[in-house]
Amino acid sequence: MxxxxxxxxxxxxxxxxxxxxxxxxxxxxxxxxPTTWADFLRSQADALLACDFIETITLDGQRQYILAVIEHATRCVRVLGTTAHPNASWVIQAIKNLVMDLEDAGRRARYLIRDRDAKFPLLMDEILADAGIQAVLTGIRVPRMNAVMERWVQSCRRELLDRCLIRNERHLRHALREYERFYNRHRAHQALAQAAPLRAVPDPITDPSRIANLSIGRRDRLGGVLHEYSHAA
Structure with missing residues (x-):
């Protein structure tokens, strides 16, 4: 002035x-x-990805590590894979597959939020940088900095892993594919005004006679662990 x-x-x-x-x-x-972390997340939501590992143990006693990525704006999740040995080569291949999937889907991301887990190799950040994606590290023991991803982890545990007896790695992959489809295409999200990442909210039914004569069907997934409701044909 x-x-x-x-x-x-x-x-x-x-x-x-x-x-x-x-x-x-x-x-x-x-x-x-200074720009706050919340301001950064809001301003860059359309270009933000976040990732994390989830640990679980199968009935055969094997510890499995699940790697997943979520889009901040759409809440669309991608389960990149699961393995008992999350070494550098496995993580790097998973990230390469992610980059190719994003390109095929026409998604443009600028940042990927991750924690400082030793399972993430340094080469991972270089691969992301070559694709125009900058890795943003959260603070030490500050899970709130990756709140959107942490929220999905809680949902996955509460709605799937804690309710399903997973026999082995093959069974876990199948369960994760089913949950990913359910989460992206059917499950209502409060953050999306009850839409799903890949499903818009339908027009409300205003005809009282239609409401009085609704015919609703239920589809069970994973033996009834997940339920999908829709209008019967």
Whole structure:
């Protein structure tokens, strides 16, 4: 402001401008305030991905590590795979597959949020960078910085892993494919006004006679662990 006044030929001390703004309760330089994490997430939602590992144990006693990625804007989730040995080569191949899937789907991402888990190799960030995606690391022991991904992890545990006896890795892959489809195409999301990532909210039924004579069918997935309701044909 002091510079603009000077440009207009108005001579006034910078301290005077500061005093006037202070009296009016105005920040003399609001644009200098640091961008908060919440501001970053909101402003970049359309270009944000987030990923994380989930651990579970199958009935054969094997510990499995599930790697999943979620889009912030659409809440669409991709389960990249599961393995008992999440070594660097496995993670790198999963990330390469993700990059190819995003390109095929026409999705453009600029950032991928992840934690500092040692299972993520440094080469992973280089592969992402080559695809124009910058890896953004969360703070140490600050899961809220990856809240959208953490919320999906909780849903996956509560709605699938804690309710289903997983026999082995093959069975786990099948269960995850079913849950991914259910989550993306049917499950209602409060953050999306009860739509699903790949399903819009249908037009409301306004005809009282149709409401009084609804015929609803239920489709069970994974032996009844997941339920899908729809109008009967």
């Amino acid at each position: 002091h510079g603009e006044l000077t440009t207009l030929g108005i001579k006034v001390a910078a301290s005077t401008v500061w005093e006037i703004l202070k009296q009016e309760g105005l920040d003399p330089a609001p644009e200098r305030a």
